[in-house]
Amino acid sequence: MTPMIAPLDERARAYDRMAHALNHLGDTWRDWPDLASVAAAINLSPSHFQREFTRWAGISPKQYQAALAHGEAGELLRDGASVLDAALETGLSGPGRLHDLFIAHEGLTPGEAKAGGAGADLVLGKAPTPFGLGAWLIGQRGLVGLGFIDEGAPRRTGFEHQGVGEAQAFADLAARYPGADIRRDDAAAERFARKVFESGEPMPVALYGTPFRRQVWRALLEIPAGTTRTYGQLARAAGNPNAARAVGAAVGANPISWFIPCHRALAADGRLHNYHWGVARKRAMLTYERAHAA
Template structure:
């Protein structure tokens, strides 16, 4: 699959509409809506919607609905259905299709850890991200925090989605993770830093400051391949903390670096997309974008 990616600023501006599109597709994919029908929901021409969605997510709306079918099959398999039964249930062509999107990517390595940010000077500021305006916290050693600003709460009426942090609250949220650090605001440096870390192929240095237990859990999150998810219990086992699912959930929620430390890949035992610190809508958007990466990497 080839396409020209949107600039980071354009991806940031497109986020709200694309997040709404993901909700619509998630609620209607079983009806297999056509491109004309989908585009009409957002007041765009089919060509405009197709282009914007594909350039933002990395896959077409049709491919995204296919990935939802794969996820549905996974849920059915966990409930005890056979592979063949699951294939027919979600209307895919055969059992091999169930494995198309499970492509592993190399995990990032976190930087040397400190404790609570003591004796560290950090810069904080806002900048564009593919998931809306972000708040970035970083030092010369790397990224220490990434959160998001929402001017308005997410859509009410969907369980777990009434979440929104205005600018002041988002800044305070990240700064509170590092109470012992000297934090200075610089939006220009933050925007430049965002351009670097969200550039295609960028290797992002991470500078983590947290308790040993939390760092263990965050490292376990880094080991979850793109396109896969884990329950809190599975993350706990991977970190060598068998039986610590509840504490693991707390550590996942305390992850200061969204997206790059992929806490969006961690799910509660029922497998639903809830309890994400920066909003379920954003979690869905992150998983959808990773579906685009999997599609791009899949053998043709």
């Protein structure tokens, strides 16, 4: 029987604990820790952890560990390992089940996209996501921006490792579209969030930006869930193989986190770094995707 996914606001509240759990499982899955030891690592009882993780992720902690092993085994096999070696290396078990959302289409003409949002009527609000509280920027044609709010984060200039506060997240999204007419509407943002995350309906996006940046953002959409690409690989996919540095800047300027998956872009050495909304969130997204895509 498929586990019941928790309501969106419940998943948002559980994100910090679940990010901790994802990181812990990502570090320890090869040792196949039991439920009690993983629960103790995040200060929950085994029954509470089992229930909360399953309702957040849609798969149990045991299924999640198995899916990580499955994904690792696939990489080993592609690299030439024997089936036996891959099984011994990972303790392979059954895969998890894929949950995926997708982008329906880009809801702007080229001229509108190049205008950078000038004169557009946009709604800015906060609403839950599975990865914590989101800062949503929505236009009549679709989603314009999505960032993340870490409640209790220090409200300073710039973005700290501790997270991004509400005022900072809103200011960051609004500053990208200085010519737009932006109004606050949390209720509208929540309706949009629930439509996307709970109903799974196709979601149009409105990508304002230069043609080059939009080409890079489209290349991000071509990266399969649970996998990553370097900036150099993205440059080749975007048709500019010598533009890795410019591609990195375009990835960093991606306005729609999670749905346009800039978290799947890595430096040439494979390090997780420089994610606008926190490296911990990037790692949680990648490990969550890897388990579900296995």
